[in-house]
Amino acid sequence: MSCYFQTQDTDLWNPSNSVARIFVGQVLTLSDEMAIESGVGEIIEDECEIDGDAFPAFLHALLLRHGNSNNQALRSLLEGVLAVGLVIAERAGWDMPSASTVDNSFWEEKRVQLARSMPTG
Template sequence: MSQYYQARDIVLWNPSSGVSRVFRAQVRLFEDELSLASGVGPMEVDECEVDVEQFGTFAAALLTYRGTSNHQILRAMMDGFVITVLALAERAGVEVRPSGLVGRQHDVQAGSGQAPSVETEDDLRQRAHAMLRFMPR
C-alpha cells in the first residue's frame, strides 16, 4: 500500500503507508513546535493535498528553527525530516529560504565537549536533491 502527496495535479511523492505515517507524525510534531500549519492536508482515501504556498512557509520556518539552535542532538534528530521537506519543496517548485518567523536562539547545547561537525544548510539542500531519486511519484 502507498499514499499520495500531491499539489493540485502534480504528484509530489508516493511513499509506502508506513513511511507516510512517520512523515505525517513528524509534520504534526513540527506544526506544534513552530505553531504553524504545514499545508499538508488530511490523508483521505490514501491521498493528501499539499498547499504549496503554506508548505513553503512551513519549510522556511523549519529551516530557520533548525538553524537557530546549536544543539547537536536536536539537529541530528531533525535532519532527516528537514531533508525530506526540502526535497518535497524542490519537487513542488518552492524556493525555501530561512525565515524570520522563528529567529531567536533556542535549545542551546550545554557542556564543554566539542560536538562533531554539523551539516550546513547547503549540505542539507544537496542531500535533499539527491534524495529525490528515492522518492517515488
C-alpha cells in the same frame, strides 16, 4: 499500498503508507511545537494534499530553527523532515526563501541524495 503526496494535480511523492504516516505525524508534531501551519493535510484515501503557500513557510521556519540551534538531538530530528520536505518543495517548483543561518550546500546535498529514493508514482 502507498500514499500520494500531491499539490493540486501534481504527484510529488509516493511512499508506502507507513512511511507516509510517519512523515505526516512528524510534520504535525513540529507544526504544533512551533505554532506554525505546516500545509500538510490529512491522509484521505491514500492521498495527502500539500498547500503550496503554507508548506514552504513551514520549511523555512524549520530551517531557521535548525540553523539557530546548537542542540544536536534537535537538529538531527529536524533534518529528516527538512530533507524530505525540500525534495517535495523542489518537485512542486516552490521557491524556498534563503536565510543567512542556512548552509545551502548541506541541504542541497541532502536533497539531491534523498530525491533518488523518493518515488513519485
